[in-house]
Amino acid sequence: MTDIREIVNEIETLRPIPPVAAKILELAEDINSSLAEIADLIIHDPSLTANVLRICNSANFGFSRKVESVHDATTLLGLNRIVKLVLLDSLSHNLSGDQQSYGLGEGELWRHAVLSAHVVKIMGANNGVPHNKHLVFTAALIKDIGKVILGRFVAFSFEKIHILVKSHGYSFNEAEKEVIGMNHEELGALIAERWRFSEKLIYIIRNHHLSDESARDDTETALVYLADLVCMMMGMSTGVDGLAYRFYSDVLNRMSLTEKDLQTVIAATGESWEKLESLLNLV
Ligand SMILES: [Fe+2]
Known part of the structure; x- marks a missing residue:
């Protein structure tokens, strides 16, 4: 380890x-x-x-x-x-750099981050559940910051992680934890602590894959998780860990959402993607 x-x-x-x-x-x-x-x-x-x-x-x-x-x-x-x-x-x-060990080329992690933030905005607006929209936007944008550093360590242990995912039913972040001793959620939360982000933002980053069941009751964390899920369903820059993803269907019920609602969010995201891409190129 x-x-x-x-x-x-x-x-x-x-x-x-x-x-x-x-x-x-x-x-x-x-x-x-x-x-x-x-x-x-x-x-x-x-x-x-x-x-x-x-x-x-x-x-x-x-x-x-x-x-x-x-x-x-x-x-x-x-x-x-x-x-x-x-x-x-x-x-x-x-x-904006590449994360080869996660199967992400140059700029793909950034595109995924911006798309997640965009999706959470659309999802939040379509859903009547009260939430802090700035908080979820930021959380969706920054949730995978841990990958920027952990990617270097994943590269050294990729074979072991791959075996756990392929043959033992681990999700990618569970395999990271098992092999490296830390996953990108935990590392992201540590980075957010260093940068003195709010407690709530740190919490969402630490739990954005909802590995801890209690986080599924938190509306803002659940929204960020669902935004990540929608990006994966759209095939947008999720990389190798998107292939080993835990889908918690009960989260949809808790948020009074259906799979049809997710399809609606996907359609709305697709329509605004062109404008979003031009913004991506500007920053
Ligand atoms: Fe993640």
């Missing part, structure tokens, strides 16, 4: 999420915070300001006039889209 300390030390090789993005995330999770507070944080970060303006002025948004200030951007886009842009900008660097 791999020395866990060796894995944890590798967290330092990630580019930390900028403090301003973490703060924006925190504000976005608080229903009492305002758009003005978030804009105020952005304007104090020159590179974030530049990126927000660059993206807003791209053809993708199609505004009839140039967006010249963060104030303009926040007014035109609104809180939801500004928060999403900030998150996408802050996380793309860490997630």
Whole structure:
């Protein structure tokens, strides 16, 4: 088994999420915070300001006039889209590389992350269950961050993991835990702790495959799990672990959803995918 300390030390090789993005995330999770507070944080970060303006002025948004200030951007886009842009900008660097040991080529983990976040947004809007939409968007986007580091260790142990998955009925993350001593959910939660994310966000990352049955009662964790599942059903960049996936049908009942509802989400996601892809290329 791999020395866990060796894995944890590798967290330092990630580019930390900028403090301003973490703060924006925190504000976005608080229903009492305002758009003005978030804009105020952005304007104090020159590179974030530049990126927000660059993206807003791209053809993708199609505004009839140039967006010249963060104030303009926040007014035109609104809180939801500004928060999403900030998150996408802050996380793309860490997630855009290839993860060969997970069967993911260059940019595929990033595409999967963005698609998951997009799906959770659609699913949340279609479902009447109350939830914090910024929280689930972020959680869906970042849930597999542990793979960025664990992938290097999975590569060394791939044969053993493969045998457990193929011949012993393990899911991929169960096999990671058995062979390496840690799975990408646990490592992702550790990274989120280092980056001082909220307790709830850490919880969702740690449980996004619902390996712990008690997490199935948590609406926001269940939404992130279902978004991941929908991506797998769409065949979108899930890599080798998508081939050994646990489907908990009771989660659908708990969320008052049916498989037909998932099909509806898949159709809605397919329709908006083209626009989403252009956003992926911008960040
Ligand atoms: Fe995962």
